Amino acid sequence: MQEDRINLVRPQMGTSRALTVRRYGKVGSGPKAYFQAALHADELPGVITLHHLEALLKEADAKSEITGEIVVVPFANPIGFTQYVDMKPLGRFEMRSGQNFNRHYPDLSPALIEAVASKLTQDADQNVAIIRAELRRLIAKSRKDSAPLTDLVDLRLTLAELAIDADYVMDLHCDWEAPMHLYISDHNWPDAADLSAQIGSECSLIAEISGDNPFDETFSRPWVELRRVYRDKFPIPMATLATTIELRGDRDVYDDYAIKDADNLFKFLQRRGLIKGDPGALPDAKCDATPLSGVDRVMAPHGGMVVFHVEAGEKVEAGQELGYVLDCETGQKTTFSSRTNGVLYSRIGIRLIVPGGYLCSVAGAEPLPGREGQLLLSK
Ligand SMILES: [Zn+2]
Structure with missing residues (x-):
């Protein structure tokens, strides 16, 4: 060496x-x-x-x-x-x-x-x-x-x-x-x-x-x-x-x-x-391999705290409730889901979320509409 x-x-x-x-x-x-x-x-x-x-x-x-x-x-x-x-x-x-x-x-x-x-x-x-x-x-x-x-x-x-x-x-x-x-x-x-x-x-x-x-x-x-x-x-x-x-x-x-x-x-x-x-x-x-263009990035609909219902690594269905974002001041509570069936392979590590902030990613087997060009998360 x-x-x-x-x-x-x-x-x-x-x-x-x-x-x-x-x-x-x-x-x-x-x-x-x-x-x-x-x-x-x-x-x-x-x-x-x-x-x-x-x-x-x-x-x-x-x-x-x-x-x-x-x-x-x-x-x-x-x-x-x-x-x-x-x-x-x-x-x-x-x-x-x-x-x-x-x-x-x-x-x-x-x-x-x-x-x-x-x-x-x-x-x-x-x-x-x-x-x-x-x-x-x-x-x-x-x-x-x-x-x-x-x-x-x-x-x-x-x-x-x-x-x-x-x-x-x-x-x-x-x-x-x-x-x-x-x-x-x-x-x-x-x-x-x-x-x-x-x-x-x-x-x-x-x-x-x-x-x-x-x-x-x-x-x-x-x-x-x-x-x-x-x-x-x-x-x-x-x-x-x-x-x-x-x-x-x-x-x-x-x-x-x-x-x-x-x-x-x-x-x-x-x-x-x-x-x-x-x-x-x-x-x-x-x-098996799945396309990066088949990844659904799930973003927060508004600010607040996120509560997940599924663990990283779990297989999920399109439309399944993956968790919710809660604004404790207004009481607004919004559930979120993925557009695709697949494995939830990534979850944010913090729980305080800004509007539009990243929540999680689900990898599906087929490319999703609109997923082209910049395929990775953020800059
Ligand atoms: Zn890294």
């Missing part, structure tokens, strides 16, 4: 930040996997999971069982880690810009399409190597184009540089109150069905483009766009599997979950040939 600290651009004179990066296996020895946790800095289930995964990786490394390259950024957001207000960590948005830490990553697709136009061949493996070389060049170029660099942009580009040529990109997040679920490109499905089954995902959401460039799509989207443009002329595999894994809710920081989750990720790496050993039989899948 090799540990590096990468200094980030200073946010201001008199202060500094750095990213810790640990590497297992050997560069270029086989497939590359990239893991990061806490890009939303108040989401800690991924941090404890990587803590346990790294214990397994160290053991495998000592026995020379790592046949690929595995890069781990155990906590990906030193900016967000320092944002505390009123005794609460605020890690989803950068406080200075108001920007979501998991949006606004570079879309390298347009430049990539041009850059590889005269280089692609009839050999799929050769094309993957050519495309990855261009992706490395283009991400370095985006850094030059971003001057003067802020610490937030530097963080985004540094993380993207570490993952840009990986075969597997695993961005570990969590929801507020939720069962295990994941987001992934529909071009990675059903290839990623083994990952979904191995980690016990109860809701696997697929979309081609989900909007506002989240981290994982920096790595999947270039392949999607290239395949669309060149599919009749050149063989281009969907060479990168990039996913956002939501490790339940933000308070689900427990060893029993994290040890099992780490073990499952380790087995996935074994199954995909990055680590020697038998991962055993694949567990039965708990869900």
Whole structure:
């Protein structure tokens, strides 16, 4: 294992930040996997999971069982880690810009399409190597184009540089109150069905483009766009599997979950040939993929307090009463429901709600009217 600290651009004179990066296996020895946790800095289930995964990786490394390259950024957001207000960590948005830490990553697709136009061949493996070389060049170029660099942009580009040529990109997040679920490109499905089954995902959401460039799509989207443009002329595999894994809710920081989750990720790496050993039989899948455009986001009809009648992870019917919002001053009490049958896979973690505030999400099997363009929640 090799540990590096990468200094980030200073946010201001008199202060500094750095990213810790640990590497297992050997560069270029086989497939590359990239893991990061806490890009939303108040989401800690991924941090404890990587803590346990790294214990397994160290053991495998000592026995020379790592046949690929595995890069781990155990906590990906030193900016967000320092944002505390009123005794609460605020890690989803950068406080200075108001920007979501998991949006606004570079879309390298347009430049990539041009850059590889005269280089692609009839050999799929050769094309993957050519495309990855261009992706490395283009991400370095985006850094030059971003001057003067802020610490937030530097963080985004540094993380993207570490993952840009990986075969597997695993961005570990969590929801507020939720069962295990994941987001992934529909071009990675059903290839990623083994990952979904191995980690016990109860809701696997697929979309081609989900909007506002989240981290994982920096790595999947270039392949999607290239395949669309060149599919009749050149063989281009969907060479990168990039996913956002939501490790339940933000308070689900427990060893029993994290040890099992780490073990499952380790087995996935074994199954995909990055680590020697038998991962055993694949567990039965708990869900099939459903479209992100089939998610009904249920919002509060007015302000007040929310009282839920269903737990996160339950299957619900369209029109079923999921709970109510109560304005105790006026006595207004309004029940709410979903437009679709499906699994209620996400529930807000607070109970004091503003008008139009987010309440919960239900994942249905069919796209819903009006669900296009921006498919993720908020900025
Ligand atoms: Zn998150």
